[in-house]
Amino acid sequence: MNLLIDQWIPVRPLESGGAVKISLRELLCGEGKWELCLPRDDMELAAMQLLICITQALFTPKDGKELMIRIARPITVEEYESSIRNFADWFCVDHPKQPFMQVRGVAAKDPTPMDKLLAGVTGATNSCFVNQAGLADGLCGGCAAIVLFNQASCAPSFGGGFKAGLRGSAPITTLAQGDHLRRTVWLNVLHEEELILNFPWHRDTAPQKPTWIEPLKAGETIPAQRIGVVRGLLWQPAHIELLPPVAAEICSCCGCRTDKAYVAFNKAKFSYTVSGTWPHPHSPRIMTSKKGEIEEKFASFTTSAPAWTQLSRFVVQQQIDKTNTDGQQPAEVITQARKILPPQLQKLHLLIGGYRNNQASVLERRHEVFTLNHGWDKHSGVIGELVSLGRSYRDALYKAVFVFVNGVKDVKGAGVKINQAAEAQFYRRSEPTIEETLARIDFADPAPELAIMRASLKSIATDLFNEATRPYLNDPQLIKTLAVARRTLFKHLNNLEPQMNTGGDNGTAKIP
Ligand SMILES: [Zn+2]
Structure with missing residues (x-):
């Protein structure tokens, strides 16, 4: 053959x-x-x-x-x-x-x-x-x-x-x-x-x-x-x-x-x-500076977080310099696509795949296609902003549920491990929102589409918080815990609104 x-x-x-x-x-x-x-x-x-x-x-x-x-x-x-x-x-x-x-x-x-x-x-x-x-x-x-x-x-x-x-x-x-x-x-x-x-x-x-x-x-x-x-x-x-x-x-x-x-x-x-590292042209690499030496390795799925959380390193180059201790280098084929694609082809359909493993054992397979609207190649900062915003809504939910589970100071926690499940649900439900935003966003004027994305992610985070805590609503010992946790959620969600970005964190909860 x-x-x-x-x-x-x-x-x-x-x-x-x-x-x-x-x-x-x-x-x-x-x-x-x-x-x-x-x-x-x-x-x-x-x-x-x-x-x-x-x-x-x-x-x-x-x-x-x-x-x-x-x-x-x-x-x-x-x-x-x-x-x-x-x-x-x-x-x-x-x-x-x-x-x-x-x-x-x-x-x-x-x-x-x-x-x-x-x-x-x-x-x-x-x-x-x-x-x-x-x-x-x-x-x-x-x-x-x-x-x-x-x-x-x-x-x-x-x-x-x-x-x-x-x-x-x-x-x-x-x-x-x-x-x-x-x-x-x-x-x-x-x-x-x-x-x-x-x-x-x-x-x-x-x-x-x-x-x-x-x-x-x-x-x-x-x-x-x-x-x-x-x-x-x-x-x-x-x-x-x-x-x-x-x-x-x-x-x-x-x-x-x-x-x-x-x-x-x-x-x-x-x-x-x-x-040394052979610069395989089909894979993104990440660089870290350790004691003056630059370590380079290929990006991989090390957690259950979905591919979009790493999207920035798939398409945006970042050098190690005074402000960045980490660098990233997209796959050379993506770098080439950015240079050569004529305007009518410049919507990038980015195919992402790989395994998550524990040594020789494969835990998970990943395979996704993201469509990035025209202009992705010229306004790469927007992709970083979008990913960071998506992660921040996940953090807001995670922190609030963390407070509900573990309590704060003299407020008793519910003691049930529901934060991992809430996080997994957030990733699952937010995926379509992230995909649609990437495909529709006007990279030269991203604010309107980012506002729609904020509203959608906010409602997903709120719904998931309510769903996760609903079984405990009638427990009189947890009424106060729930109130504190809900306050934590709203505080973090409000911090993500554009006009509220200057609001500081007054430390309702310490997250590891
Ligand atoms: Zn065959």
Whole structure:
């Protein structure tokens, strides 16, 4: 199964119609408008990234002008064929010597079932609720390539000494989404000049081959600045070998017909060190200054807070300087989108995905698309203001419920743990408000839309406070507690009104 030649991309037509498989050539050279079609959104995101990485590796446009032509229309079959000519044997899942993202001859005591390659199917406490049964029973070659790539690049390692990908265990991926699959792929391919800005060592490292063609050496230390674009995008941190496929009829993942399916693989620990951070172009990074040293890492979902609470770091660059001890760098593909998109495309559909993990265990999958109205690229401060306002309403509710639960001074607390639930409810109910505000706001004149958002979030916070405390209304011992907590809520909500912003905090409650 060759990813450059065979039909392996599971898609459905955007208009209407059932799932089919197309080849990369049909995707890049055809007029068809497709969307990916897999049973899990993280698998679709992995398939998307794999397509972007292959296209970046083999079809890098020379400048922004050429990239715009690629975004606008398909490439010709001749262009396709001449670009893949020298690379066909890099992308065979079942190559006898150098199979895609694998190593031949991996020695393992026992084979590992395929479900270990599908992040979060086993091991997580909630896995039976979010996966259909039998998802990993037997995978076609295309799905096998997608899960190999996902495990290597986006998911936590197998644990127990296995290394994670170049972005760490569970990076957030942010991409610009186009109106159909081909356009999304090109929107996230960096043109040559942008590539050199992001990877100043690009020209020197361009001849490098992927890790399964030129293997890493055990124990070696590799400076991140010596890893080329293709090698880094398709980095395989572990030693993995799919066992020979067995006869099959249907792929348990994409549901398409297949005459053979992969059911198990061998894995072996393999150790090396990458020094420094490789600037992966699909992920935002955060920088912290500690004792004069700048530490850099990829943004991740470390709490249950929704993606919008981190929106600022996904789209706004911030340098470390006298006023900021933390810095943030959006994914290079988003930075490029900001520079090249023509006015009619400047509404950004920001695709955000990733896992929340505890070491090798996946706790949660995230997948969201935010639409940012025209002007997001020129008025980035507004995004920070909007996010901070959203978080402040969450804080107001949380502080008030905290007072109700824990009491203050001589006022007894209710002693029931309801603040976490109230916070989770706030995030759930406020999400549509935040999404609509981002999609509608006039970034040059944000005040009217922010006022509507304030009113909506205020009413959500008030409703949730009432719902959380209602069961205790008739408890005579808590009447005073409830009154103090309600006062705390109104004080914090009032502080968020624009004209009241100068009002100080008189310290009704101390929150950890
Ligand atoms: Zn499949």
